Amino acid sequence: MELPTLFYGVPSGCSFGSIVALEWLGQPYRLCRIVMPEEVTTETYRRINPVEETPTLMTDKGALISESMAILNHLGARGVDKGLGFAQGTPGFDRLNQMLGYLNTTFFSAFGSLWYAIEHDSMPEAEKQVLRAYGARRVITAHQKLETLLDNKPWLLGEQRTLADAYFIGIARWTQYHDVLNRRDYPGLQALFERLEADPAVQFAHAIEKGETPRGSGAFQGHVRLEDVLQRLAA
Missing domain, CATH: 3.40.30.10 (Glutaredoxin)
Known part of the structure; x- marks a missing residue:
């Protein structure tokens, strides 16, 4: 092997x-x-x-x-x-998949129109502005909801880091390309981001x-x- x-x-x-x-x-x-x-x-x-x-x-x-x-x-x-991770059929497994599902379907996808505007440079500027405005609203909403889900916990699922945190940090850094929010407006996510960046x-x-x-x-x-x-x- x-x-x-x-x-x-x-x-x-x-x-x-x-x-x-x-x-x-x-x-x-x-x-x-x-x-x-x-x-x-x-x-x-x-x-x-x-x-x-x-x-x-x-x-x-x-x-x-x-x-x-x-x-x-x-x-x-x-x-x-x-x-x-967690054994299949346990509550931990379900909670992890729920969080991974949110990160994939909401947090990740929120950046989609912003990336599209960057990657299609020949697009008319008016269309880019529409995509950017739409993407900004989605990214802000996704952060607001994730801040609520985090609920002041040190890691996304609680007291111990999981693979959900690994997935989060790979996506959260995309705000360096898309200046649509200040993560410090979401203190729990900012603390999580800093904790992971130091890992x-x-x-x-x-x-x-x-x-x-x-x-x-x-x-x-x-x-x-x-x-x-x-x-x-x-x-």
């Missing part, structure tokens, strides 16, 4: 959260760097993920898992003993995205090329 390999997107992909999760898990893994949009839309990468998105996780048995929620649940099943696994993921070679927890076993992974699939 091979080591699990995470295909992560740069710059600033939501796959950031899966890198953090792998570091928290502490089990050996590799990474494969996918430049967006150039590489993620190629025929080569479509052999890994036909919908042209990151992240994708190749398991130690060669199975491919896409979508952050599915990847994080897969990793969570391997990290129950560390409190990162060694988050700092490791930032360094990885910058193309540096951080030490990390010791679980990271290096990068592999996309072409080499495809050879493994063909074997």
Whole structure:
């Protein structure tokens, strides 16, 4: 069996959260760097993920898992003993999936029109303004609701960090590209953001995205090329 390999997107992909999760898990893994949009839309990468998105996780048995929620649940099943995930059928499992669902369907998607306006530079300015205004309202509402769900807890699910926190930090940093709110207006989320930014696994993921070679927890076993992974699939 091979080591699990995470295909992560740069710059600033939501796959950031899966890198953090792998570091928290502490089990050996590799990474494969996918430049967006150039590489993620190629025929080569479509052999890994036909919908042209990151992240994708190749398991130690060669199975491919896409979508952050599915990847994080897969990793969570391997990290129950560390409190990162919960056994299926338990209240903790349900609460984690509820929070991951909110982060995916509301928090993540709130940024969609803002990203669209940035990525389609030839769009008429009037249309961009409409998208920006719509996106700003959605991002503000998503933060308001998440602040309520956090309810002054140190982590999204309570007293212990989980994979929901890893997913949160990968998305929350997008406000650096979209200046639509001041996170300090949401003191609970600001405290959570700062707590996570100080975490060694988050700092490791930032360094990885910058193309540096951080030490990390010791679980990271290096990068592999996309072409080499495809050879493994063909074997």
